[in-house]
Amino acid sequence: MIAIKNILLLNNFEEPQKCKKSDILIENNLITKICNAGDLKIPEGATIIDGTKKAIMPGLINTHTHIPMTIFRGVADDLPLMDWLGNHIWPLEAKLDEEIIHAGTMLGCMEMIKTGTVAFNDMYFFTDSIIKAVESVNMRCTLSYGLIDLCDEEKRESEMNSQKDVLNSLEKAHNKNELINAAVGPHAPYTCSAELLQHAHDLAKEHNVPMNIHMNETEDEIKQIKEKTGLRPFEFLNSLGVFDDINVVAAHCVHVSENEMKILKDKNIYVSHNPLSNLKLGSGIAPIPTYLKNNINVTLGTDGCASNNNLNLFESIKACATIHKGVQQDSTVVKVSEVLNMATKNASKALNYNSGEIKEGMWADLVILDLKNPTLIPNKNIVSHLAYSFNGVVETVIINGKIVLEDGKMTTMDEDKVYEKAEEAYLNLVN
Ligand SMILES: O=c1[nH]cnc2c1ncn2[C@@H]1O[C@H](CO)[C@@H](O)[C@H]1O
Numbered sequence: 001m002i003a004i005k006n007i008l009l010l011n012n013f014e015e016p017q018k019c020k021k022s023d024i025l026i027e028n029n030l031i032t033k034i035c036n037a038g039d040l041k042i043p044e045g046a047t048i049i050d051g052t053k054k055a056i057m058p059g060l061i062n063t064h065t066h067i068p069m070t071i072f073r074g075v076a077d078d079l080p081l082m083d084w085l086g087n088h089i090w091p092l093e094a095k096l097d098e099e100i101i102h103a104g105t106m107l108g109c110m111e112m113i114k115t116g117t118v119a120f121n122d123m124y125f126f127t128d129s130i131i132k133a134v135e136s137v138n139m140r141c142t143l144s145y146g147l148i149d150l151c152d153e154e155k156r157e158s159e160m161n162s163q164k165d166v167l168n169s170l171e172k173a174h175n176k177n178e179l180i181n182a183a184v185g186p187h188a189p190y191t192c193s194a195e196l197l198q199h200a201h202d203l204a205k206e207h208n209v210p211m212n213i214h215m216n217e218t219e220d221e222i223k224q225i226k227e228k229t230g231l232r233p234f235e236f237l238n239s240l241g242v243f244d245d246i247n248v249v250a251a252h253c254v255h256v257s258e259n260e261m262k263i264l265k266d267k268n269i270y271v272s273h274n275p276l277s278n279l280k281l282g283s284g285i286a287p288i289p290t291y292l293k294n295n296i297n298v299t300l301g302t303d304g305c306a307s308n309n310n311l312n313l314f315e316s317i318k319a320c321a322t323i324h325k326g327v328q329q330d331s332t333v334v335k336v337s338e339v340l341n342m343a344t345k346n347a348s349k350a351l352n353y354n355s356g357e358i359k360e361g362m363w364a365d366l367v368i369l370d371l372k373n374p375t376l377i378p379n380k381n382i383v384s385h386l387a388y389s390f391n392g393v394v395e396t397v398i399i400n401g402k403i404v405l406e407d408g409k410m411t412t413m414d415e416d417k418v419y420e421k422a423e424e425a426y427l428n429l430v431n
């Protein structure tokens with residue numbers, strides 16, 4: 001049990017003036033009581049957090065990561081997507097092993113938690129190793145294995161087998177630990193055959209899990225699919241039934257035609273907007289204001305650390321809250337509340353979570369900010385600061401009712417050991 005007293009409750013991004021000082025009770029993994037500051041009867045045995053000069057917000061949810069890629073930070077900068085992937089990243093990924101993956105995941109979890117992220121939606125390899133790391137950290141996640149067959153029949157067969165094993169592992173892990181959730185992850189229309197895409201869809205539907213996929217990241221890949229199929233990527237996948245009856249989290253969606261926009265809307269597809277990865281790889285800028293106008297569900301992601309190069313979602317929040325205004329020459333197109341919702345409750349909906357807001361009955365996935373932080377002063381419009389000025393350094397993080405970060409220090413890992421292992425993993429990767 002955790003009782004948080006006298007804390008500024010950032011639970012209303014639309015009407016920030018209504019955010020007020022409150023007391024909160026957490027029992028097991030849930031928020032069970034929220035009341036005016038001073039009104040909470042503190043149960044015996046509760047851990048008490050004094051929230052004076054602090055604020056609490058829903059933990060951020062990162063909807064597009066390749067978490068072990070923290071080890072790739074800085075290895076291949078200033079390249080376009082296809083060159084970056086084909087000539088730099090994939091050759092290095094051929095050298096990955098369980099230890100590198102574990103080290104990268106630990107480092108990634110630490111970075112995310114220290115910058116207010118409580119959950120992430122991942123696509124990568126060596127899932128068992130990721131599960132092991134995440135369990136030890138006590139972080140929430142949705143994990144998928146990145147399916148790639150490059151239209152090769154033999155490879156498809158082996159990918160389908162790997163996928164089966166990974167889903168099994170994930171379901172076993174979920175039964176043991178509710179923080180671990182499964183998804184399927186066909187990498188992209190340009191790396192997967194139609195058969196593999198359909199197979200992934202059918203599995204997602206059968207197992208009632210979401211699908212992750214990279215969509216329409218660059219003009220190049222769209223041209224490639226058009227030449228092959230006569231259709232644009234969303235049109236092609238839609239014709240295969242890939243979007244039917246499942247939650248799809250489509251990463252990027254940078255270049256989308258009007259007809260594809262209609263598919264996004266009709267199929268209720270969740271966009272994972274990764275503004276910093278798209279800028280760094282020179283892919284372009286997604287038409288987020290148009291998505292918002294069309295009531296398309298937008299969430300936020302960082303992408304991996306070889307294309308961002310960090311996992312601080314507050315940076316993506318600021319990017320999203322600013323770049324579209326510049327592109328459109330209109331400072332009204334993306335509101336603070338809309339961007340903060342992308343990083344919290346929209347993401348929660350995409351992943352079928354019970355979080356992203358601070359309400360009684362919801363998971364206690366919460367982030368506490370020390371208001372004595374230069375980027376949060378004056379302490380007046382904190383909600384605005386979250387989007388425009390906060391450096392992302394948070395004080396305390398609670399995930400599923402458990403304190404994982406306390407006064408800026410991880411409670412579930414030895415930080416120095418994680419740094420050391422990550423350095424070691426980097427050397428094994430590049431040498
Ligand atoms: O922005 C991206 N676009 C396409 N592929 C990516 C991006 N970031 C990482 N990967 C690649 O996706 C696979 C994960 O299953 C990995 O090969 C990773 O390097």
Ligand SMILES: [Zn+2]
Pocket residue numbers: 064065066214251303304
């Ligand atoms: Zn990606």
